[in-house]
Amino acid sequence: MLASKVIVIKIGSNVLTQANGLPDLERMAHLVQGIKQLIQAGKKVVLVSSGAVAFGRQSIALPEKLNPVFKKQIWAATGQIRLINQYLDLFGKLEQPIAQILVTKEDFRDRKHFLNMKNCLEALLQQGILPIVNENDTVTITELMFTDNDELASLTAAMINADTLLLLTNVDGIFTGPPSEPSSELIEKVSSSMPEVSSYISATKSSFGRGGMLTKYAMAKKSADLGIQVIIANGKREGILSEFESGNLRCTWFEPKKLTHATKKWLAHGAQYYKGEITINEGARNSLFSTVIRSLLPVGITHIQGEFSKGDILLIKDEKGEKIGLGRAEYTSKLALERIGQKNQKALIHYDYLYLFDHE
Numbered sequence: 001m002l003a004s005k006v007i008v009i010k011i012g013s014n015v016l017t018q019a020n021g022l023p024d025l026e027r028m029a030h031l032v033q034g035i036k037q038l039i040q041a042g043k044k045v046v047l048v049s050s051g052a053v054a055f056g057r058q059s060i061a062l063p064e065k066l067n068p069v070f071k072k073q074i075w076a077a078t079g080q081i082r083l084i085n086q087y088l089d090l091f092g093k094l095e096q097p098i099a100q101i102l103v104t105k106e107d108f109r110d111r112k113h114f115l116n117m118k119n120c121l122e123a124l125l126q127q128g129i130l131p132i133v134n135e136n137d138t139v140t141i142t143e144l145m146f147t148d149n150d151e152l153a154s155l156t157a158a159m160i161n162a163d164t165l166l167l168l169t170n171v172d173g174i175f176t177g178p179p180s181e182p183s184s185e186l187i188e189k190v191s192s193s194m195p196e197v198s199s200y201i202s203a204t205k206s207s208f209g210r211g212g213m214l215t216k217y218a219m220a221k222k223s224a225d226l227g228i229q230v231i232i233a234n235g236k237r238e239g240i241l242s243e244f245e246s247g248n249l250r251c252t253w254f255e256p257k258k259l260t261h262a263t264k265k266w267l268a269h270g271a272q273y274y275k276g277e278i279t280i281n282e283g284a285r286n287s288l289f290s291t292v293i294r295s296l297l298p299v300g301i302t303h304i305q306g307e308f309s310k311g312d313i314l315l316i317k318d319e320k321g322e323k324i325g326l327g328r329a330e331y332t333s334k335l336a337l338e339r340i341g342q343k344n345q346k347a348l349i350h351y352d353y354l355y356l357f358d359h360e
Helices: 025-040 052-059 066-095 104-111 111-126 149-159 214-224 240-246 262-270 283-287 333-339
Strands: 005-011 042-049 096-103 132-136 164-171 231-234 251-254 276-280 301-305 315-320 324-326 354-356
Touching: 005 025, 005 149, 025 042, 025 066, 025 240, 025 354, 042 111, 042 149, 052 066, 052 149, 066 096, 096 111, 096 324, 104 111, 111 132, 132 301, 149 164, 149 214, 149 262, 164 214, 214 231, 214 251, 262 324, 262 333, 262 354, 276 283, 283 315, 283 324, 283 354
Parallel strands: 005 042, 005 164, 042 132, 096 132, 164 231, 276 315
Antiparallel strands: 231 251, 276 301, 315 324, 324 354
């Protein structure tokens, strides 16, 4: 495990929830104490916390027949207040100021929103304030939801250039079989060159979470590929954050690849947020994947689909339809269509804002 300075800690709903579905305040207090110790040790910490629905479920009784989406929205909306108040109380006793940041996927799609959020988080951290980030469940609908808070934590870690993403769940990490079976062994390290291990992972979802271990693995691997070390560990264990700080943690550790440029981290998470599609010819494809650093010029573009503005994310495909990367538009789709296939035109995607899949 590598030393860490900027950490995103994600606490799963199954960590903060008891077997009966009600909040586990004792566990919450224990983790708060551990986070405060990390901050006192000079670490910058951002907390992504689940648990709002559990707090809502505890306080608001709803009719069985009520639409499940409405139920979740009501519990999230009422529970979010209780969750943040509980954190306010617990951190307040330790004289640790906190701030609440509620986000949706739209905030990550728009570069301006993204930078506003990034600047806000960095300003809070500089002032010694702990940001607590959560999805704004009340206004998000299914297609705009994060897969779960693992995805939100992964995006947040990329946004603030965190060196460490710590995912706390109710098991010690990824096992070679179901964690409950004695024959299953903990996979302690997933190296950047390791073959696919997702075949080991049980697709069973946790009792109170939207995503399962397979989601965790996918998000962890993406973050590690962007240069962030990822740790999946058991948030139910006593002293878990002290063990993390001392480096003696029982966990699954994802070895990070070399650090990726901050803008490219944003683009890497943009697979669901693109506004337009660009098809390029074989020559342009070879040029992008060559050892020489090159931008994407209109001369290599054969087709443009969708309307986009300057700053929007674009998906790049080759003539076979294979998705090869993502980039940020330097100008509008209207201008791009006028310049398609032409020489001596300004690049539609500058190299600094280009992210190619599976290509380092």
